[in-house]
Amino acid sequence: MTSVHQGYLNMELLRFITAGSVDDGKSTLIGRLLYDSKSIFADQMEAIELASFRKGEEHVNLALLTDGLRAEREQGITIDVAYRYFATPKRKFIIADTPGHIQYTRNMVTGASTANLAIVLVDARKGVVEQTKRHAYIASLLQIPHLVVCINKMDLVDFAEQTYQQVKHDFENFASKLAINDVHFVPICALEGDNVVNRSERMKWYGGSTLMHILENVHIGSDHNHIDARFPVQYVLRPMNTAHHDYRGYAGRVAGGIFRVGDKVAVLPSGFTTRVKGIHLGERELSEAFAPMSVALTLEDDIGISRGDMLVRVNNRPQTGQDIDLMVCWMDERPLQVGGRYVVRHTTSDVRCIILEVTYTMDINTLQRLEEGRSIGLNDIGRVRIRATGPLCFDSYRKNRATGSLIIIDEATNRTVGAGMIV
Amino acid sequence: MATYKLNHLQGLEAEAIHVMREVAAQFENPVLLFSGGKDSIVMTHLAMKAFYPASIPFPLLHIDTGHNFPETIVYRDRLVARTGAKLVIGHVQDSIDRGTAVEEKGYNASRNALQSVTLLESIAHGKYDAALGGGRRDEEKSRAKERFFSHRDEFGQWDPKNQRPELWDLYNGRKHQGEHFRVFPISNWTEMDVWQYILMEEIPMPSIYFTHRRLCFERSGALYSYSEFMNLRDSEKETLREMQVRFRTIGDMTCTGATVSNASTVVEIIEEIASSRVTERGSRQDDKRGEAAMEDRKKLGYF
Ligand SMILES: Nc1nc2c(ncn2[C@@H]2O[C@H](COP(=O)(O)OP(=O)(O)O)[C@@H](O)[C@H]2O)c(=O)[nH]1
Numbered sequence: 001m002t003s004v005h006q007g008y009l010n011m012e013l014l015r016f017i018t019a020g021s022v023d024d025g026k027s028t029l030i031g032r033l034l035y036d037s038k039s040i041f042a043d044q045m046e047a048i049e050l051a052s053f054r055k056g057e058e059h060v061n062l063a064l065l066t067d068g069l070r071a072e073r074e075q076g077i078t079i080d081v082a083y084r085y086f087a088t089p090k091r092k093f094i095i096a097d098t099p100g101h102i103q104y105t106r107n108m109v110t111g112a113s114t115a116n117l118a119i120v121l122v123d124a125r126k127g128v129v130e131q132t133k134r135h136a137y138i139a140s141l142l143q144i145p146h147l148v149v150c151i152n153k154m155d156l157v158d159f160a161e162q163t164y165q166q167v168k169h170d171f172e173n174f175a176s177k178l179a180i181n182d183v184h185f186v187p188i189c190a191l192e193g194d195n196v197v198n199r200s201e202r203m204k205w206y207g208g209s210t211l212m213h214i215l216e217n218v219h220i221g222s223d224h225n226h227i228d229a230r231f232p233v234q235y236v237l238r239p240m241n242t243a244h245h246d247y248r249g250y251a252g253r254v255a256g257g258i259f260r261v262g263d264k265v266a267v268l269p270s271g272f273t274t275r276v277k278g279i280h281l282g283e284r285e286l287s288e289a290f291a292p293m294s295v296a297l298t299l300e301d302d303i304g305i306s307r308g309d310m311l312v313r314v315n316n317r318p319q320t321g322q323d324i325d326l327m328v329c330w331m332d333e334r335p336l337q338v339g340g341r342y343v344v345r346h347t348t349s350d351v352r353c354i355i356l357e358v359t360y361t362m363d364i365n366t367l368q369r370l371e372e373g374r375s376i377g378l379n380d381i382g383r384v385r386i387r388a389t390g391p392l393c394f395d396s397y398r399k400n401r402a403t404g405s406l407i408i409i410d411e412a413t414n415r416t417v418g419a420g421m422i423v
Numbered sequence: 424m425a426t427y428k429l430n431h432l433q434g435l436e437a438e439a440i441h442v443m444r445e446v447a448a449q450f451e452n453p454v455l456l457f458s459g460g461k462d463s464i465v466m467t468h469l470a471m472k473a474f475y476p477a478s479i480p481f482p483l484l485h486i487d488t489g490h491n492f493p494e495t496i497v498y499r500d501r502l503v504a505r506t507g508a509k510l511v512i513g514h515v516q517d518s519i520d521r522g523t524a525v526e527e528k529g530y531n532a533s534r535n536a537l538q539s540v541t542l543l544e545s546i547a548h549g550k551y552d553a554a555l556g557g558g559r560r561d562e563e564k565s566r567a568k569e570r571f572f573s574h575r576d577e578f579g580q581w582d583p584k585n586q587r588p589e590l591w592d593l594y595n596g597r598k599h600q601g602e603h604f605r606v607f608p609i610s611n612w613t614e615m616d617v618w619q620y621i622l623m624e625e626i627p628m629p630s631i632y633f634t635h636r637r638l639c640f641e642r643s644g645a646l647y648s649y650s651e652f653m654n655l656r657d658s659e660k661e662t663l664r665e666m667q668v669r670f671r672t673i674g675d676m677t678c679t680g681a682t683v684s685n686a687s688t689v690v691e692i693i694e695e696i697a698s699s700r701v702t703e704r705g706s707r708q709d710d711k712r713g714e715a716a717m718e719d720r721k722k723l724g725y726f
Contacts, residue, residue: 008619008622008693009430009432009619009623010430011430011431011432012428012430012431013429013430013431013434013435041699080568080583080586081568082567082568083560083567083568083610083611084561084567085560085561085611085613087431087613087615091431092431092613092616094611106588107588109588109590110588110589110590113590113591114590114591114592221426221427221428224427226427234441234444234445234448235444235447235448237474237475237476237477238477239476239477239478240477241476241477241478243476244476244477247476249476251444251473251474252444253437253440253441253592258427280475281472282471282472282475283472283475283476290427292429292434292437292438293429293433293437294436294437294438294440294441294444294473296475307448331588343597345593345595346593348448401591402591402592405590405591405593406593407590407591407593407595409595409597414595414597414598414599415587416587416588416589416590416595419588419590
């Protein structure tokens, strides 16, 4: 293979989410990223040229590129989460495009759950508004490692540096209360492309990076936990053929840390200890596996292990318990029932649980905790305490997004009704 | 110091393998839809990796329109022999004979749309509770919101307004009697990722993906392979000629367009895609019938 083709194999994957209020220019921005990174094909371009023309628009409307299902096209708004893809020579990008309205909080939470980075759009004329705060809060709640605040429509404020500084100042003031580590600010004009992919000639005062430069270069190597070794067993491989008669492999995805051949591991919840004998990915034998790899482990000793068990390093164990405190975002029309019974899916185990209490609910516009009238309905966020029928092995969400997250399922409807982040 | 990083293909692979293992763990009787196209070839490769050294714990289901490229069938049968996978075939002709599907008439007649009937019949007949498909979200607008685990009601229909939220890598495959799931492990892959992965993994591919000489004709601006299954208008007959082409996507012969190409290796295909100006579905007639065509077919149970 030539070096050019090696280049394809050196790309990283970055997942990001875009949040903004209606009309802040989110669709235009995504269209601009796709267009200026040359990710748009001629037939797609022709289709949106035609659609723009039919609507009597003067420019080709790049926002039409990201427009989803028919009903939404008819209503002229984006709902749900839509995924888009593009690549540059450095990275492949997955965009979770989610609506910004408060009634779509659950959609944003969904998109945020797997994101490395969040783009929060602010209309330069309006500055930091209630919605901006809500979006930043959700990004911090879901522990998205990187945040980029794009101050859009700079053309409508004469590309004034002062407007940019004001938004930056206001945002920083408020974000100091949130757990967000890495924040960037970029003044842009999505409509004409300034500072999106190409540097703006009209904002020479801005010395920072373009949005694309940040997307391509932000350090994502530490976004996964590589310290606390966790391996939830997903599926037991027992070939029982002549070539592999006694093989018993534990298939799963490393949820944290690094496992090496020879490592001493404990099996939870039973507590038995053994050593890692082999690590396999298909026919290949590996010497180590780290999050988020999907591999199969074999162990030195024959211990009864099944789906839902977790392998961990002997001297670094997760918490174990039945009573668990969570931040929850509710996703269903039927509100959370205190005293109600649900199923919880945590890593690869399903357990029944009962909701013990709602500790508080969040007013996600003002970020006030409400301790009165504590009910949690669709799109609400609050803190709850649950009791599981059996012990769970977990970490705090802050420590590990994979072993600190769970979903709540209503057994009657089978619907996923809540998303939980262990406190 | 070692850096603990996956490249984008390894990241996508880890995700797809995780999803396939979830299917094996959560469902009683899954099946992998195998069309012979590159996506289902990659899916089969991923399934082999996911369960090695055990064999793939579910059968492959091929919905056969009878209008296949012969190369597809040769490849399929070799793959089945090599992997020891079990193959189940659902024939569109059987649905037509039963009267549950009606053959289209006219010049643009295709059995493509009839496949959904046969698919649902095959799923019901095999009592499959999950069908793994190679659908990718980048293929078409309406797929952009498709879940990895996509719930289908007892009529096999998809309700885009009423999908379960999907968070982290926690997949909810719970269902009521008679319902099933479509599962798309390579949702997040693009055409480019698929070919780069084929390169990285050195997966053998059917010959028709590479350049070859073929008798083609033009129809509504696209090139099609001459075959006994298609009725040609006189004006189309005049365009018949031998050309140097390859296929970017492989489906039923009656609706799969050919691309003029000299690409004879996977690397050359990747270079061609990198400089390409049309999407792969741009060469498929079935999607051109209307902007919302795909969405309509999906609601009815299309792949
Ligand atoms: N003047 C100006 N208008 C913009 C800019 N970005 C977007 N718009 C316009 O703002 C409106 C809303 O944009 P759209 O992308 O649909 O917003 P969304 O609702 O956030 O997706 C459209 O009329 C856009 O043309 C910008 O940078 N400058």
